[in-house]
Amino acid sequence: MDKQLKRMATMQRIQTTGLEIFYQKGYFNTSIDDILKELSLSKGAFYYHFQSKEEYFISIVQNLLFRKVYSSLIEPIEGQEDPLNKIVACFDDALETAEHNFLDYGFVLSNFITEFNGKNPDIMNYLQDILKVWEVNLVTALQKGKTDGYVDRHIDSEAVATYLISSYIGIRTLMVEGNSKMLRYKYIQQLRQYFKLIEYKEPA
Amino acid sequence: MDKQLKRMATMQRIQTTGLEIFYQKGYFNTSIDDILKELSLSKGAFYYHFQSKEEYFISIVQNLLFRKVYSSLIEPIEGQEDPLNKIVACFDDALETAEHNFLDYGFVLSNFITEFNGKNPDIMNYLQDILKVWEVNLVTALQKGKTDGYVDRHIDSEAVATYLISSYIGIRTLMVEGNSKMLRYKYIQQLRQYFKLIEYKEPA
């Protein structure tokens, strides 16, 4: 195989597996050996490609996590008509993947934010940047919804975006306890209710 | 000092400091030595009172965390008239203490749930029990609100309770990034909006 390609492939492999295990066990509770065992790879290989555990984790955040959050939670809404329904559909999709124990990257993100809060400001910045992109994009979608006649002009888009993200993070935290199907159903139900307040009303 | 009292006092001291440091640094990232250094106490003293780090943590959850969650988030609502306004006031209070970097126990709880998820089922049970008590109590308050004429009879109390807890946990996760005053304001604003849907409406 081409060496450049091989290098890329190996790094990808190490990062992908790392994200899964860091998510499952937490950063501080996961050893490099845990990941290498899963990969049947040696220490030498790892430290050939990455300088340290921290630099390795940051590369995962930037390369994998950011892109995944973008493609699963931002792109499906970006530039679309009818933002409210798109948001509901997008959140519901993400929660469904979470139900089947796959990675739900919005939650992975908030999980890491919780873990690194107050412990590693450097990593926190990278994580919060993703959160900001998400928030900015929701605000943009809501504003566009106003001009397109889908969203009530009087609402505070930033407040709504904040409320949306917080409720999403919260419901995913609750979903870890198991009864996730019911929780998802209840959550989406209440989200639709909430959106009734926000949607454009025909002027009387 | 009476020996029994001294024993209680020392254990309390160890537990209180432990909760603070575990919250700040995380369970897995905190060593017993960290806590003992803060207390100027020895290993011998610690292991005289507690069997292991795990048993120690569980005692903190049951003795301190449970009671604090109860007194800060459950008791203020329990049995009161006008549950919706009581809930807003209670959440606002808790978020205000969080702003000043004091311990907000609802968040401490969800923090630990995030940290122990998938890692320690035993501890998870103790944590989720607290969450259940919180939820049950909100449901009860909402139901009582229905009979007392404060809450719309058509709402799904369990769904609302779930939504409340999740949004609270979520907003606290977001508040770690600093701009907490604004976040709190936006959150409470949207919460009031949401409650307009739920409150009792005079029959036409």
Add this chain to the structure above:
DNA sequence: AGGGTAACAGACTGAAAAGTCTGTTTACCC
């Protein structure tokens, strides 16, 4: 007052984990 036990001190042990270093294999180039 002094024996006994609870409460505590702190050195020690063993395991785990991040990172290093030296040696080996594999792929590319001439």
Add this chain to the structure above:
DNA sequence: GGGTAAACAGACTTTTCAGTCTGTTACCCT
């Protein structure tokens, strides 16, 4: 096909940490 550097293997070092163990102090009871 042999030289070279990239890619990897794995033993080793150093630190950290949970838990142990032996010794010491403080308090209580008779």
